[in-house]
Amino acid sequence: MAGEVLSQNEIDALLSAISTGEMDADELKKEDTAKKVKTYDFKRALRFSKDQIRSLTRIHENFSRLLTTYFSAQLRTYINISVGSVDQVPYEEFIRSIPSLTILNLFEVRPLEGKIMMEVNPTIAYTMMDRVMGGTGMGGSKKDSLTEIETKIISNLCENSLVNYREAWEQVAEINPEMTGFEVNPQFVQMVSPNETVVVISLNAQIGNISGVINLCIPHVVLEPIIPKLSMHYWMQSERIEPKPEETHSLKKQIMDAHVPVVAQLGTSELTIEEFLNLEIGDCITLDQSVTEPLTVKVGERPKFFGQAGRVNRKVAIQILDHDIRGEKIGT
Template identity: 35%
Template sequence: MADNVLSQAEVESLLNAMETGNEPSKPAAAASPDPHAGHHPRNREKITPYDFKRPERVGKDQMRALQSMHEGFSRNFGAALSALLRSIVEVKLTSVDQLTYSEFVFSLENPSCFNLLTAEPLEGNLILDINPSILYPIIDRLLGGGKESTPATRRPLTEIELTLVSRISDLFLVELKEAWENVLPLDLKVVRVESNPQLVQIVPPNEVVVLVSFELAIGDVRGMINLCIPFNSIERISHKLTANTWFSYGSTDATPQSKAAIGDHIDKAHVSLDVILADTTITMEELLDLRVGDVITTEKDSRTPLQVNVNGTPTFQAFAGAYKGRKAIQIERSYERKKSPPQK
């Protein structure tokens, strides 16, 4: 057996230990890996809590598609509602969230305007909820009310008010069908209107739904409109909710139906009409001396047509006359703009 020979460092260590009464220092061993070493709290990854009561069953791509699709819908619905109410209505998409059906129902006011919808070929039912804080001002506007704000009313809708609300919900469904056209043609109908949301059970309480919320603003009055889409209704067509579907929504070619719809809105628009009889120049002194009954002479020939402006733009040429004892004009042709000579 070979003799163990101590090194000079080990001998000195033993002598020092004997003098101090401590154990000899051991050679430094390789540092064992510390699972927490080098991990500063700032360097740790962020931990997101997961609630098993609210599983996210709709993918992020589908949620982005729903959000972009309903952003376009909100603009169109706002324009259509403004034409119906003859007042500026701002509609803004506020959120697209996933939650359980029970959370959605218990977050609503009672009473409310709770519309139960069918959207064939989607399975089940959808929910359209209109908040009373914006619903009653709309009804007041449809009945001829002014801009004065009315206090919030907490009561169920009457039969007359339900008939007026149907005009709003029908307009909502028309624009919603147009927004979903690139994903799936929907046949949307209102099958029932309830005032107490807790009496309507379209899916189990823990079933996941997609809640699309809009904020309406009419002057100083604001309120919410909520569209509730159960996940089981869109589960079969979730693969169609991609970026391509809503991107093509704004780039499709005009159809005869869309042109007719735009034409219907334009036909109901109010325009300013004025007729230029003649023009001349007079001095300020002559203007101050004018009295009732004075005649202003011009160089315009009575046999030449008059210029008719629509919203300040020369549009027609007409002749002045009378119709049933009232001053009138008879439009002859479209306004002919003089072509400027070609530049050399």
């Protein structure tokens, strides 16, 4: 819980009171060391863990990079967008914190329930609109209401950016963002109850010398079905990706066309170095296998089958009799 921040006048008054003896510094130290009871506000119950907040931050950092590329192309100028903060607050507190005249875009993220709000600071929104209409981006803030053309331009810019939002979430959930509403007065928007916890992701936007904030307000009810996927364990675990049927077929075809050596082994024998060096033409080597025993058929270096020697169309052949018990049974 953050400490209370004093103004410069309060600091000066405190130093003056200590120097004149009105306050005792030792008493202040005792108060600091005394056990304090923290007040817990049940209206601001924290429903997201730090781990889940970090995951949301990571997702929206990716979204901010995608937005930077998208808006730079649309406005034909360099734009820098980055995540400023990620907080969880009651919905009512968020509504009170934004201007009374602003740009509010409401969109659904099927198959998730509920809506998400994208609030674009008027300074940034009007700068974007000025760039789209051929201006220098220094139009400043408008004080009157938007015309139908201006509303259409701004809403189209925001609606087309939702493709990037789907891409930013694709590693966690498959969503289909769709714009459902456009408002300029936050008092006319009631997505959830005032005490409902929402996550507010503030994106800092810089267009030339103009800076502002783009806020994303995500109610807890929207994220509830996928909250388990926002844990670090989910991000770190390696998901098994099922291969596509065409990939499986191609791999199977390559395996079937692969060539492997097949060798029928008549038998083995052991010789000493001296016996080997004294071998001459016409000498016979006795094998450790009888002519009545089946031959061992090797695939590669592994014994796989038992077989017997024979001929087929005047060619030497091997007839497969059974699996070699020393090898792995295949074909099952």
